[in-house]
Amino acid sequence: MVRLPRSWFAVEAGVLAPALIGCTIVRVLDDGTRLAGVIVETEAYLGTGDRASHARGGRRTARNEAMYARPGTAYVYFTYGMHWCFNVVCAAVDVPHAVLVRALRPTEGLERMRVHRLAGARSARTLRDVDVCRGPARMCQSLCISGTLNGHDLTERAGLWIEPRTGEGPGRIVRSARIGVESAGHPWSGRLLRYFQADSPFVSGPRTASQRAGGRHTG
DNA sequence: ATGACGATTTACT
């Protein structure tokens, strides 16, 4: 268990977002259950100038305070009255850059994750493996990530951390516009700040060939 | 005090 150190997160979100692809999120529940998955999709939020960011225009409130904390802090927020989303805070103290983690390929504890997803479901239904962590709120539900982890130090605290890439590497990474930020307006809504593993079935968002073609190659 | 709005997901036609 080698966890990524704070210095590794001390880069701007546009650098961290693609670097996180292929890294592993590890979550250990209070009962000791271990859950993990490889990050396959992220989005960068570039700070006060980014019209799609919660920190746009220098906004600093109780809700987004964690965005201004040290690199390697978790920013977990509640949205749409029912969903949690998980971000990795980066850059520097008082520079509110963050990377939204949108999807994982589960590697440990898949069946426990499935239990979390189906708990409280309105209707009994089958849940495909690829859908367990496909989408930012689905991922949080599977990993039991909620507001209690807002401000959590990913580099030092138990329960939630990130481990580096291992072995074969992340494969081909492509990018696209971020999802759900239309209201940010031009040019921010269209900037290519979403990064994902090409050809991974665990990635969220548009799934047709034509829509996937919107993604562009990157390093 | 009030109203509009989500970095989403699900169900339904």
Next chain:
DNA sequence: GTAAATCGTCATA
């Protein structure tokens, strides 16, 4: 494809 679910947060008054 469209619409509902559901409520904390924030800007405005």
